Amino acid sequence: MLKVKCFVCNSFYENSYVVYDSNTKECAIIDAGFYYADEEDAVSYFIESNNLIVKHLINTHLHLDHCFGAEYISKRYNVGLSCDDADELLLKLIPQQCEMFGIRLNSSVPVLKNIIKEGDKVEIGNYSLVAISVPGHSPGSLCYYCKEEGILFSGDVLFKESIGRTDLQGGSYKALSENISSKIFTLPDSTIVYCGHGPTTTIGYEKEYNPYF
Secondary structure (H helix, E strand, O other), rough: OOEEEEEEEEEOOOOEEEEEEEOOOEEEEEOOOOOOOOHHHHHHHHHHHHEEEEEEEEEEOOOOOHOHHHHHHHHHOOEEEOOHHHHHHHHOOOHHHHHHHHHHHHHHOOOOEEOOOOOOOOOOOOEEEEEEEEEOOOOOOOEEEEOOOOOOEEOEEEOOEOOOOOOOOOOHHHHHHHHHHHHHHHOOOEEEEEEEEOEEHHHHHHHOOOOOO
């Protein structure tokens, strides 16, 4: 079974996920937003107490709140950060982003090690997460879809009854709304959506109740 553990992190209340195959114990960490020491301790305790093997450190996009813990995870578990390189410029802007929000940068800026593009598969034990390119919130925003389990990790593309902001660098409301309609809303209505902030939702619920559509 593919299991999902959510950690709500940092002052942006960002959702970081540990996704793992309960049989093989392989896992991926999605959007490592661990900023405070107790957040780092919590995720490490969960990984190590469950004997999980960290195979991937992947991001939906590279805004600061989704990257705070990337260096910690990378060094502790010897795994490189993976994302669409269309967002790589955002890594260089993390110091400026921190300054803009009045936040102290708590580690060195992470380095993008592996590039993920639309259609690429992230293997977690017996399961695959397929990358879907959904630019608009950021130039390189990705969602990760597991067809076998009917789940989607949407990052900041789609929230319960909302969508990601498009007023940051590289954002586009037109692109985001069009990509959600053409790529995300074509998934089965029963698909569970694990969002970058806030509660989970489903594709069917958002098609009916999201005020942006």
